Amino acid sequence: MDDGELEEIFFDEIETIAGKIYLGKIEKIVPGLEAAFVKIGKGRNAFLKLSEINEVYRETILKEQEVKEGQKILVQVKKDASGKKGPQVTTQIGIADRFVVIFPFKKVIGVSRKIEDASERRRLRTTAFSLRKRHGVGVIVRTAAEGVDEEEIIKNFERALEKWNQVLQKFRRSRKPKLLHEEDPVEQIIKEKVNSKIDRLIYNNRSLLETLQKYLQNLPKKPELEYVEGDLFEKFSVYERMKKLLSRTVQLKSGGNIVIDRTEALTVIDVNSESYTDAENQEELALKTNMEAIEEIVRQLILRNIGGIVVIDFIKQKDPKSYEKLLSRFKEVAKRDGTRIEIFGFTNLGLLEITRKRTTRPLDTLLFTRCPVCSGTGKVLSQKILLKRIREDLKKLKNFEEVTLKVHPNMSGYFKREDIKKLQKEFKVKLNLDYGWHDPNSYEIKAKTKKGGK
Template sequence: MTLVINKKNDKTHAALLENGKLIEIYFPDDEESVAGSIFVGRIEKFVPALEAAFVTLSNNENGFLRLKDIRPEYLESFGLKKLQEGQKVLVQIKKEGGQTKGPQVTTNISLPGRYVVLMPFSRSIGVSRKIQDSEDRNRLKELGLKLREKYSCGFIIRTAAAEATEQHIYEESELLIAKWSELVKEFKKAKKVKLLYKESDSDEFLLREFLKQGVDEVVTNSPTYKELIRNYSKNIRIRVIDGDAFEELGINEELKRVLNRHIPLPSGGEIVIDKTEAMVVIDVNSGHFTTTSDHEELSEQINAEAAVEIARILRLRNLGGIIIIDFIDMRSEKSRNKIIEIMKKEVLKDRNRVEIYGFTQLGLLEMTRKRTSKSLDERLTTICPVCNGKGTIPSAELVIQQLFNTLQKKPKDVSEVIIKLHPHFKDKITKEEIKKIAKVNVHVHFTHVNPSNFEVTWKK
């Protein structure tokens, strides 16, 4: 894999390429309340019907704190029996807010390192599911138990720990414990709501999360990263280039392609992606792929190719929630199982948790993907000012009928009318047709910017 680090306008962007293909992207967030940030908040109000409380954060947002996310260990640690309205509280952003929702927060705080994640209010020990080797899993589980005994905290052992020495893991754990102690001191001293901890725009975060196992080359347009990378690994090739690294490697062009609704497959098939607030629906079409006359063989080939691409698109665009995939119909249980196995293998590359539930009675593949931060769609696109997010506009026939209705309401004592229409209408209506309705001199200009409506100006 290749890690591309692109410095532009004092901001650092990063991308992961696998065999030259874009699989993951990182953009720094301009907003304060990103996933993982830790705040001193204040309980604004408990809402029993929602089994939750609203928490005021330092950016004037109201965080949503589920009562089940108030850990008993948290209360015990600060000598509390329960939380009350008006009380300050230490919370972490669990999931970023959307256009209509505030961020979801929790007291189940975690501090991530390269090898381990510290969980101060937990006693559980977990090992990354991406570590498949049973000997590695057992060894790291034992190490996790030793860490819990030493620090009286829970830990998650991350994938990178499989390649690390025990000494490195212990050293990192010490650093995380020290960082946590400082955060607790700051929280106890705090009189007002404020941000205590944010790391997702730091070089440390970028290298820790992206300089992962399998990365053998780094391409960057910033020489300053050379020394930083050497601190993480001595064996990685580093190539420094001039100009925009994303433009040079075709990453900007690929980002435009993957944000399309229709995404072509190499064979000639395509996947069609539709996104709602809580669900992603994906349709797989055969398109022009007809190299075999056997339906089952054709379906399996296209579906296998689509499964790999869908897993890549989900993590690249950071799509989450319920995911329903309508693969091309497969009659054989063996074929369906093969597609599930491909999906399971591909989602192991995902840093977010993915659950695959199998095919429904209607032949749809059900799965879920946990998402804590904004999707690429939310970061790089905005609602269309013409269709207002519907994805459709009124038909030409409807707009023309509305124009005729307007012209029939002609004011008195006018001798001409100036009409502005979108260029889309050039071959759909003539000046003569308009004149029959208006019954005055007509001037038509195809310069209107919006195909959903028109502009009419009467002249005396």
């Protein structure tokens, strides 16, 4: 939470396999795709790009140059399964710890872009270069390492290296697809998200205190630790703020809103001014609403864990300089996101195109399941169409005197007394209506014939 606003949320009860390392088995190679499908022993086969397999990996893991079907292989999950697609895996293994990420099969060195101080970047890069030269693995220094003593960074590196050696030993001893390495979800959140910018860390399980202290001891500025009993989400109104995540429309403080529609291919966000009229002219009104919308859009991208292609339809602006201001502001606000956002600029139609790195599934797919009634469309048949179908079915019935029609409760306000009388007169039957039918897209007709049959 930041200044009373919910910024990011995680659910450790909901399973994700992103980041986990598996021993896999190559089930099928598809030359046309330059890819392979890998059995990892979990759900659908995973997708692997063969172009990612470099010489170091071949020598260390495959022990040969050619990739073959039936071969065991070491992979890490880049993206969870989504829709009809299985998970995506890579051979470019990364082992993360508090201050560094090591890459056993790459020679890369780097420092987090979020560390902006030039002298600090040089110091950390020198440390990373020394570690890579000494141990022969790639090293990326993370944001949390800013201001941390070199000695602590080296200890952290050695811990990550030990994790890697354990993974490698398990891989060499095993033959069948299996999970080799995963992070504890609570430790992972602390390690990934708690830094010197956090003022207060609240917990409701005393057994976590030792874990928290372990990860916080080397931070230059430590957050205040506070123990509170009970449901923290209830006490700090997180559930109330989560309601925004369930809605297609998110209100802006000024009176405007943004509308979020997510499809499998992309997410479209529409900005509307609605009742906001507190501006001297239309251009000023549009710019103020668009600027406010940028803050909420980035927050919602993070909260809902929206990834892939995102297209934003801002309120139209006449002045080209207004679009330059919007683009500049979006780039600035996007820096708050720990996930990589690429901004491609405005199209000829005035739509802002961006992409956000996708690893785990979007929040709505974790919290909700597809509706069995509307099959995920969010729509059901109109009462007018349903009544027309009922009428057509009644026409097909012959030689009956009484009909019981079961319909969904949403038809109760549609059937007026005169409609029932009209149907009874048209078909010369006694019509009984039952509003206890379960499906708004269908109905049930039971007819009693004049001879006493049904």
